[in-house]
Amino acid sequence: MSRPAWQYLLGIVSGLLVALAIGWIIDRPGLCTSLYLAAIVAWQARNLIRFENWLRLRSILRPPNMRGLWGETVERANRLYQRKRFHKRRALMLLRELRRMTSAMPDGTILLGPTREILWFNPTAAQWLGLRRKLDYGIRIDNLIRQPDFVEYVVNGGKGPGPRVHMPNLGDRWFAFNLVTTSARDLQLLIVRDVTSEARLESMRRDFVANASHELRSPLTVVRGYLDTLAEDSTLDETWREPVREMQRQSERMHNIVSDLLELSRLEAGRGEAETEPIDVAGLLALMRREALSRPDRPAKFDVHLESDALLLGAESELHSIFQNLITNAVKYTPPEGTVSVRYWTDGRGSHVAVSDTGIGIPAAHIPRLTERFYRVDAGRSRKLGGSGLGLAIVKHALQRHGAQLEITSEEGKGSSFTCHFPPARVQLRESPVAGVA
């Protein structure tokens, strides 16, 4: 017990003793004691009522002025109350600041509960996505934003890159979504960004490239036609022979670049995943081997190892251009006495096609950038061989559309290996195995 409590008890007991003593003197101890106790009770009741009154109305009343243990109690209660009020005010202030901050954020923010129901969103999100404050709380976000890409993304818990969604009903805008798992359990934060101008710019660039290449193609065809006629003209002056042949070569290269650009823009314009026709890869590769062997610059050894006859679900034209580009590259960079080998196999992680060569190889620093458009390891080497600089970009895009990955390993001077990894979802095993296709 504390000091004030002891003093309080001591006061009551000594008061009782004094009352008894007075009662003794005037010979009425019972009456005196009862009077004293009644007075104590009345005093306590008054204090209790005052205390309760203040507690009830503590926000407007000043604490009652009391002495002794009661005073101490009031003092402590008041201190507790003040501290709580301070913390509450600070928390409220912080909350208000936070709201003001998220409201001022240029990005939309939506707080989602465990079943993806909307708990809160800032005004930006409300304005962009047509959400209504309070009324839409508790509704699942994927019930209101129903674009299949978006639904798939949130249902999978935000795996993979956030989708870009076109909203024609809401001012024809594009939005990018990003789902962030918060440290609080079961709560998720959905960040919305307006990417309309980016999307428009990108589609403009794509259209420009496609249109420009398309427009370049017809004049080029005319030029090539005349050059062909000129080259075969026997009356042509001997001094002009070499320039005409060079022009022919260069226009051929230009034609290749234009058709690769067109192919690339066609791949880019293709929406989402490639179609899923069953393609006989083994047959396709065997065919391409024959084509490669008929080239004048073919290497001494060209092996095709077909260890699987599984079918790939994909687009035949795109698979053809993937393998064609890889094989052409390998043949181009391999000296005549070298070896190019193609291997096709299937395992638990899907199907794989590897094209390896014993050519000049690629320095490691260049490997990550190989699939960029017009990227060249060194300016001389690929231009001399007549490449467009777009082959691997086409391969990358076509593989992406099949959900596949390109792995490049290379050692300078020893050779390179390009491996395409197709996921199991794209592989279809044959019912009865057919032995030895090539």
Add this chain to the structure above:
Amino acid sequence: MMDTSDLSHHIHSRYNAELEGIRTGVLQMGGFVEQQLQNGVKAIVNGDSRLGEEVGRQDHKVNSMEVSIDEDCSRILATRAPTASDLRLIVAVIKTITDLERIGDETEKLGHAASRLSNSDRTADRYRELKHIGELVADMVHGALDAFARLDTEAALSVARRDRVIDEEYEAIQRQCITFMMEDPRAIRRTLDILSLARALERVGDHAKNICEYVVYMVLGKDIRHLSIEDVERQISAARASKQADQG
């Protein structure tokens, strides 16, 4: 929202989750159909035959979604014997997916037509009338599904009212097409194509209106089919008043 309270008031949380799952399934199907419709309209307006082919190819997904939601509904009817608002939810869902599937079919027509039309030598401005009605219809489907998601009868009614605008638009296209045909009989074949596409879009509008009616039925238990909008509004305000009186 007051109207959701008695749809989401359940002791059995699994049952509740099943019902919620069905609602979400319908809206997922709706989202897919919406995208198909938008792509279909875009394919026609831009003469994009690739996109049109894709729309045609994807229609089977809508059908399989319908079948799977239908199965879920039958299972709940058989095992849970839903009553009152739950029963109305199931009934409304079964009807809604039928209409969504029909919208999918009309959209498939757009897709096939787009892959055909772009081969003929048509100038782009001939499509403008379809562009407008297409946007109106896509908006309407979007609004109907929003009303379904929010169980919002007011929004449902205002979307249903928009069907008149679409009907008028369809009539305008019809008149225009007749003029085209009289002016130039060689264009009859192509004009007929436009007419049938406009017709398909107008039908999509009707299906969206049906979905709005199911929303009202689901929330308030009032069947408002084959009634004029004014009658419907009177009935609905009465139903809402009695509902509030029950709650108060």
